[in-house]
Structures are given as C-alpha cells and as structure tokens.
Amino acid sequence: MLLIACPWCGEREELEFHYGGQAHVAHPAEPEGLSDSQWGEYLFVRDNPKGPFAERWSHSAGCRRWFNVVRHTVTHEILAVYPAGQPKPVILP
Amino acid sequence: MTRREPAVTADTLRRSPLGHLAAVFAEHSTPAEPSPAGEPSRAAEPSRAAEPSIAAERCARLREVPFLAQLDLQLEPGGPAAQRIAAALGTPLPTAPNSVAEAGELRVLWLGPQEWLVIGPDGSAPATAALLSAALRGEPGSVVDVSANRTTLELSGRTAREVLAKGCALDLHPRAFGPGDCAQTLLSTVHVILDQIDRTDAGPTYRLLVRGSFAQYLSDWLLDAMEEYRHPPLTP
Missing domain, CATH: 3.30.1360.120 (Probable tRNA modification gtpase trme; domain 1)
Known part of the structure; x- marks a missing residue:
C-alpha cells in the first residue's frame, strides 16, 4: 500500500486514489494533420521507464482533485508531488 | 361507494434510507442484556450490580x-462572491483543507479548494440556497441542492x-x-x-x-x- 501525499488532504492511503497514467502527454496542436500512426502514438503509446516516472493521480475518495506524482517504478518511492499544470521537477537519478 | 384514501403529501411519501432501522439502532446503542439462563455463575457475581453504568459508558x-439540508457550493475562493457569501453566512468559507466553519445552525465543510458543503437542518435548503444564490450574483460558481x-x-x-x-x-x-x-x-x-x-x-x-x-x-x-x-x- 502506497501512502500518497495529496497536495490538499495530506497523506492518505493508495485506496483513496485513482491512477491517471503518464503525465505531461500534450494534446497535438493540429490533430487533423496527423497520420493514423501518429494519432495512435499519441493515444496509446506511453513511456515505460525503469526509474522515476511522472504520472497523474486523482484523490477520488477525497477532494477529487488531480495532481502529478513522480514515482520510482521499481521501489515505488514517491519522489515528488506537484499540482497539475506545473512542469515536471528535475529528479536526479 | 367511496374509498377513503390516506392523505398523500410530500411528508408521508418521504422515506429516509435507514428509517426502518431506527429501532435496531436504538437497541444496539444500549448494552447487551446479560444472558440469564446461559451463564448462571456470571449472573450471580456481586460485581454485576455495578456493571450497567460501566457498560453504558462503553457502549x-x-x-x-435524516433529511439534513445539504448544498454543494462551488466558487473561486478569495473573490468578491466569496466575500459576499461570507457576509451572508456570517462566517468566512473555510480555506484550510478538511476544516469546518459554523454559522448558527449551518455547518460549512471544506470539500475541495473551490468546493464546500453547507449542511443545515431539515427544511432549510430552499432558504439557504436562495441566500447563497443571491450572494453569488451570477459570478462563476454554483449552488446545488444535494440533500437527497x-x-x-x-x-x-x-x-x-x-x-x-x-x-x-x-x-x-x-x-x-x-x-x-x-x-x-x-x-x-x-x-x-x-x-x-x-x-x-x-x-x-x-x-x-x-x-x-x-x-x-x-x-x-x-x-x-x-x-x-x-x-x-x-x-x-
């Protein structure tokens, strides 16, 4: 069980949260100009790093706000929690 | 031939989800009866007389x-509408996460950075909603009756x-x-x-x-x- 620090409610257990996948996946500026494979890439293909990974979480059983978390995919250590819309913090390996 | 129908009003139709369990709640909110037949040795203990008050405290x-008025309030904190609502309620909207402000019979619960739940006694929803909507005065935000x-x-x-x-x-x-x-x-x-x-x-x-x-x-x-x-x- 992870303890995730919601930016608003503080540390709560993982069960209260909903996972939202990779963060910072920008919507294409001109989607009509993309080929099918480029559009498929945007929709479905995500990074799968072994190490720090920026991802979105929602405190669905609490304040229901989305925010971003940098989680180490091997150790599950939570390296940073920051509001949605802010740039990814620099995490030293 | 006329049939006598019971008067159907909003009050007679209204049912709380747990109304049928009121007696069960009352029974389980009191200490259990000591079993008279099953355990004669324990029932005969002299200390038994002192137990009811201890048991009542432990229970x-x-x-x-049922039927508390609940209004979901969404607006930007710190804006002029928030100030007008604070003045109308008599208390500022709580901005610390997971805190409550009291204003007379109303309780204002923080639900999110732009969201509050205003809880009042049964029947107070229309008046409170009118008060909050008037204070909102068309600014971005909403007042929704979520009592049900x-x-x-x-x-x-x-x-x-x-x-x-x-x-x-x-x-x-x-x-x-x-x-x-x-x-x-x-x-x-x-x-x-x-x-x-x-x-x-x-x-x-x-x-x-x-x-x-x-x-x-x-x-x-x-x-x-x-x-x-x-x-x-x-x-x-």
Whole structure:
C-alpha cells in the first residue's frame, strides 16, 4: 500500500486514489494533420521507464482533485508531488 | 361507494434510507442484556450490580439524522462572491483543507479548494440556497441542492473512535482530528464525509454522510463493529 501525499488532504492511503497514467502527454496542436500512426502514438503509446516516472493521480475518495506524482517504478518511492499544470521537477537519478 | 384514501403529501411519501432501522439502532446503542439462563455463575457475581453504568459508558451509540439540508457550493475562493457569501453566512468559507466553519445552525465543510458543503437542518435548503444564490450574483460558481444525495449517521460515545478505527485509515486521535475537522475518506470501502461535531466527557460525536445506496451496508457494518462494546471487556 502506497501512502500518497495529496497536495490538499495530506497523506492518505493508495485506496483513496485513482491512477491517471503518464503525465505531461500534450494534446497535438493540429490533430487533423496527423497520420493514423501518429494519432495512435499519441493515444496509446506511453513511456515505460525503469526509474522515476511522472504520472497523474486523482484523490477520488477525497477532494477529487488531480495532481502529478513522480514515482520510482521499481521501489515505488514517491519522489515528488506537484499540482497539475506545473512542469515536471528535475529528479536526479 | 367511496374509498377513503390516506392523505398523500410530500411528508408521508418521504422515506429516509435507514428509517426502518431506527429501532435496531436504538437497541444496539444500549448494552447487551446479560444472558440469564446461559451463564448462571456470571449472573450471580456481586460485581454485576455495578456493571450497567460501566457498560453504558462503553457502549457506542448510533442513530440516523435524516433529511439534513445539504448544498454543494462551488466558487473561486478569495473573490468578491466569496466575500459576499461570507457576509451572508456570517462566517468566512473555510480555506484550510478538511476544516469546518459554523454559522448558527449551518455547518460549512471544506470539500475541495473551490468546493464546500453547507449542511443545515431539515427544511432549510430552499432558504439557504436562495441566500447563497443571491450572494453569488451570477459570478462563476454554483449552488446545488444535494440533500437527497446522502443521509447522515451519527456515531457517538467513548468507543466511537475505536469503532471507526476498524474500517478507516485516518488518524482520528484527538491530537490529529477533533471538532472543526472533517474528511472525505473510505470507511469499510464506502465513501463517507466524516465530520466531528463535538467532543465531550461522554466521548466524541461523529457525523457520517453516506450515499443513500450505501447506507444500509454501512449501518450493518457499523452495528457489527459496535457489537463488542455492548459487552463487558474480556479479561484474561
């Protein structure tokens, strides 16, 4: 069980949260100009790093706000929690 | 031939999700009857006479507080509308996460950075909604009557905290959670809004706001969790 620090409610257990996948996946500026494979890439293909990974979480059983978390995919250590819309913090390996 | 129909009004049609369990709640909020036939040796103990008050103190109490008025308020904090609403309510909207402001009969619970739940007595929803809508005055935001969304369970007594601890991961110790604090969390996997309304010598009183469709399950779970405190503690 992870303890995730919601930016608003503080540390709560993982069960209260909903996972939202990779963060910072920008919507294409001109989607009509993309080929099918480029559009498929945007929709479905995500990074799968072994190490720090920026991802979105929602405190669905609490304040229901989305925010971003940098989680180490091997150790599950939570390296940073920051509001949605802010740039990814620099995490030293 | 005329048939006499019972008068059908909004009040006679209105049913709370747990109205049929009022007697069950009352029974489980009192100590269990000592078994008269099964254990004659324990019943004959002289210390038995002193037990009722101890047992009554140990017992947690549960009741439904149905039909509370609940209004969901969404707006940008710190703006002019928030100031007008603070003036109309008589208290500023709480901006600290998971805190409560009291204004007369109303309680204002923080639900999110731009969202509050205004709880009032039964029947006060239209007047309070009109008050808040007038104060909002067309600015971005909303006032929605969500009274039918949830019913309210009131759990109190010296063992109320122990009962909740069986299914809630929050730290409810008085140093971490007291009157004026609220939380949205999971209690035995059910979404609840937890609101501690007081702390007296007789123990804390919690209000649990739960969706109507989960109320039966949650009350069954609470009655089961409360059961051990209806009996004297087991001593080795």
